[in-house]
Amino acid sequence: MNTSSLTLVGFGPDGWGKLLVIAAGLTLIAALCSFAIGGLLGTAGAALKLSSAPLLRWIGTFYTTVLRGIPEILIVYLFYFGGSLALTHLMHLAGFPGFFSLPSFVIGVVAIGLVSGAYQTEAYRSAYLRLDRGQIEAGKACGMSRTVLLWRIIAPQTLRFALPALGNIWQSVLKETALLSIIGLVELLRQSTIASGATRQPLLFYGTAALLYLLMGQLTGFGIRSVEKRLGRCWER
Amino acid sequence: METTQPHIIPASAATTAPVITTRQLTKRYGALEVLRGIDLDAHEGEVISILGASGSGKSTFLRCLNLLEIPTSGSLTVLDENIRFRQQGNELRIADQKQVNRLRSQVGMVFQNFCLWSHKTVLQNVMEAPIHVQGRNRQEVRDEAQKALDRVGMLNRADYYPSQLSGGQQQRVAIARALVMQPRVLLFDEPTSALDPQLVGEVLKVMQDLAAEGRTMLIVTHEMAFARDVSSRIVFLEQGTVRAQGTPQALFQGGMDERFDQFVSHFMRKT
Numbered sequence: 001m002n003t004s005s006l007t008l009v010g011f012g013p014d015g016w017g018k019l020l021v022i023a024a025g026l027t028l029i030a031a032l033c034s035f036a037i038g039g040l041l042g043t044a045g046a047a048l049k050l051s052s053a054p055l056l057r058w059i060g061t062f063y064t065t066v067l068r069g070i071p072e073i074l075i076v077y078l079f080y081f082g083g084s085l086a087l088t089h090l091m092h093l094a095g096f097p098g099f100f101s102l103p104s105f106v107i108g109v110v111a112i113g114l115v116s117g118a119y120q121t122e123a124y125r126s127a128y129l130r131l132d133r134g135q136i137e138a139g140k141a142c143g144m145s146r147t148v149l150l151w152r153i154i155a156p157q158t159l160r161f162a163l164p165a166l167g168n169i170w171q172s173v174l175k176e177t178a179l180l181s182i183i184g185l186v187e188l189l190r191q192s193t194i195a196s197g198a199t200r201q202p203l204l205f206y207g208t209a210a211l212l213y214l215l216m217g218q219l220t221g222f223g224i225r226s227v228e229k230r231l232g233r234c235w236e237r
Numbered sequence: 238m239e240t241t242q243p244h245i246i247p248a249s250a251a252t253t254a255p256v257i258t259t260r261q262l263t264k265r266y267g268a269l270e271v272l273r274g275i276d277l278d279a280h281e282g283e284v285i286s287i288l289g290a291s292g293s294g295k296s297t298f299l300r301c302l303n304l305l306e307i308p309t310s311g312s313l314t315v316l317d318e319n320i321r322f323r324q325q326g327n328e329l330r331i332a333d334q335k336q337v338n339r340l341r342s343q344v345g346m347v348f349q350n351f352c353l354w355s356h357k358t359v360l361q362n363v364m365e366a367p368i369h370v371q372g373r374n375r376q377e378v379r380d381e382a383q384k385a386l387d388r389v390g391m392l393n394r395a396d397y398y399p400s401q402l403s404g405g406q407q408q409r410v411a412i413a414r415a416l417v418m419q420p421r422v423l424l425f426d427e428p429t430s431a432l433d434p435q436l437v438g439e440v441l442k443v444m445q446d447l448a449a450e451g452r453t454m455l456i457v458t459h460e461m462a463f464a465r466d467v468s469s470r471i472v473f474l475e476q477g478t479v480r481a482q483g484t485p486q487a488l489f490q491g492g493m494d495e496r497f498d499q500f501v502s503h504f505m506r507k508t
Contacts, residue, residue, distance in 0.1 A: 134352035138411075141303055142366035142418065143342030145334075152369055156356050234356050234398035 008199055009208050016195040016205070023191035024212045030109055030187060031174040037113025038173065042120025049125050060121065067118035072111075073179055079111040080104070080183045108180035112173060119169045120162075127161035128154070160231045167224040171217055178213075188212060254317060255280050256422050256453050257302055262311035264297055264477075271297045273477040274311065279422065279455055284448045286464035286485075287457045289474035290500060295457045298474065299426050302455065303344045304337050315340045316421055342370050345415030349427040351407040353399035353414070359386065360395040363414045371418065378417070385413040389443050405436030412443055423447065425456040461504050465489045473497045 011017040041063075048060030067075070084101040091100050131154065139149045181190035192209040196202035255278040264272040271294045279285055289295045300306040301313065304320065307329055313320045318340060321332040331337050353362050363382040367373045386392040389409035399407050408428055415423055425444065429437045441463050448454060448467050458464055464471060465485045473481040473494065481494035491498050 132352070132355070134348060134350050135354050137305055138346075138348060138352035138354070138414075141305060141341055141344075141346040141348075142414075143338045143340075143370045144366065145338055145370075148369050152365065153354055157354075160356060231356075234358075235400055 005201070005204050008195075008201060008204060016191075016199075019191055020188070020195070020205075020208060020212065023186060023188045024216065026186070027174070027177050027188040027213075028216060030105065030112075030177045030180060030185070031170075033109045034112040034116055034177065035170055035173045037110060038116025038120045038169070041114060041117025042124050045117060045121030046124035046128060049121060050128060064118045064121050067115050072115050072176055073182070075115060076108060076111045076179050076183060079107050083107050104180065104183040104185045108177070108183055108185055112176050112179065115176070116169055116173050119172075120166065123162045123165035123169060124158060127158045127165070130161050131157055160235075163224070163228045163231065167221060167228070170224065171221060174217055174220070175213065253281050255314070256316060257455070258312075258314040259298075259302070260312045262298070262301060262313060263309045264294070264301060264306060265309045271477050272301070272308070275474075275477070275479055277472065277479070279453065281453055282451045283470055284452075284454045284468045285456065285470045285472055286468040287455060287472045287474060288459075288461075288464060288497075288500070289480075293474040294477040295474050296426055299424050299455060299457050302424060303341050303346055304331060305346075307331060316343060338370075342366070342418060343421045345418055345420035345423045347408070347411050347415055347423065347425045347428050349430050351399070351404065351411045351431070353407055353411055355399050358396050358398055359391060359402070359410050362399070362410060363417050366414070367417055382413070382417050385417040386410070388416065388446075389413045390439075403436060404432045405439045408432065408440045409443055412440075412447075416447075422453045422455065425454065425458070427457050427459065429458070429460060459504070461501060473500070 007014055009015060009017055009020065045060050045063055048056045049064070051057055051060070080102075084099070087100045087102055088098075091098070135153060135157075136149065139153045144152070177187055178189040180187050181193065184190075186194070188209050192205040196205040199205070257277070257279040259275055259277045262272055262275045262277075263270070275294075275298055277285075287295045287299065297306055301308050302315070304313075307322075309327070309329060318336065320340070321336060322329040323332040324330075353359075354365065357365060360379075360382055363385055364375070364378050367378040367381070368375055383392060383395065386395055389412050391406060391409050391413060394402060394406060394410075399410070402410070412428075428444065429440050432440065437460070441460065444454070444456070444463075445467050456464070456468070468485055471482060471485050471488050472479055473488070473496075475496055481488060481497045483493065487493055488497055489501065491501075
């Protein structure tokens with residue numbers, strides 16, 4: 001790497017460094033929001049799939065099958081164009097002519113959150129199935145209500161069992177946010193594309209982006225593993 | 238005979254209200270009839286051992302008493318409260334979950350597999366229900382939890398996780414977890430069956446001390462010597478009915494019930 005390359009990715013007046021870091025921050029925020037939405041949907045999905053009512057189980061299965069079976073990029077497109085069409089239609093009905101579109105951040109985060117939720121459903125469901133029924137009975141036998149049992153016994157243990165799978169899902173959510181570049185969000189990949197176009201140095205900027213993705217993935221992965229280890233103490237002998 | 242075991246007072250037991258009463262309690266799983274109409278009165282201070290071969294329904298019966306199993310028919314009275322059921326098809330359902338939760342908090346249970354909560358330390362296991370079920374003050378509960386652990390000789394393991402303890406130690410913690418709730422009755426479901434032989438003694442010792450204190454206990458067990466020496470009454474189940482019951486002295490001397498004698502001699506041969 002020669003000096004001019006370093007200048008280009010640096011933080012000087014001619015450098016793209018600051019913009020790349022901001023874009024990486026946006027990537028991280030988008031990933032966090034998507035993962036959180038996925039967490040809510042995953043909890044609901046697992047509850048549906050574990051329900052004793054066949055209809056609810058069917059809804060849960062439908063959700064996970066469909067969203068895991070369609071390419072993510074297609075889901076982002078469907079949400080982007082479908083969402084805008086629906087909004088425009090609604091606005092017309094309300095008497096506002098013209099074309100309306102939803103902010104791409106919201107659309108993208110919801111779309112990726114939905115996919116992540118389908119995977120998180122499976123993570124929570126299989127973790128729940130690993131719980132020791134005896135420990136749940138012990139809670140009941142002490143007079144615990146369903147709520148106390150859920151929050152004090154079931155949720156912490158399920159979360160602990162789901163953590164390794166959730167770590168993998170987080171890593172893929174982080175990477176999938178790159179899809180938001182196609183609907184105009186200036187996250188890390190999009191910013192790199194802009195920079196390489198302006199400087200005619202695609203390899204430099206895509207390489208830098210790759211390193212930043214790796215760095216974010218490794219750092220957060222390290223964090224997740226240390227939490228996993230701390231919570232795992234009680235299962236070790 | 239009663240003078241040697243001061244906590245058995247059949248005369249007064251007949252006059253005090255029973256702590257647990259069942260009438261014609263049945264339990265069916267599909268076509269399988271596990272309990273076929275059991276009547277039992279457990280009075281304050283009684284230590285009742287429930288014996289019987291595998292499949293005689295003894296564990297199922299015990300689990301009905303705190304509604305971990307819902308009976309198919311019959312009536313159940315716990316601490317002077319009639320458990321309210323509602324009929325749904327051929328099954329009974331709990332009509333008032335709050336009533337059941339309230340009664341469960343006054344009936345302690347010790348399981349065969351200990352069933353300590355594995356994400357909590359020993360002390361946290363014991364403090365959990367008093368704080369989150371009974372809503373008691375944390376500091377006060379901590380003191381009592383430590384006392385309960387001290388009683389079962391486990392105070393020096395307060396900060397361990399269950400997985401770091403032997404089976405016998407886990408079971409003693411489970412007993413402390415039940416005791417700290419200040420229960421009116423204690424149910425033991427084969428408390429020593431999952432233990433290595435050399436660990437059985439430490440658990441039986443704790444149970445014997447509790448019996449000597451005059452605690453009301455119902456124990457499903459295969460420990461014949463313990464049942465004979467510690468209980469005030471033996472209830473012998475066979476195929477879901479009470480085949481024989483009485484004081485251990487009366488039953489164990491033989492000749493009272495042929496099937497019980499066979500059961501005991503079979504057991505003594507095996508162990």
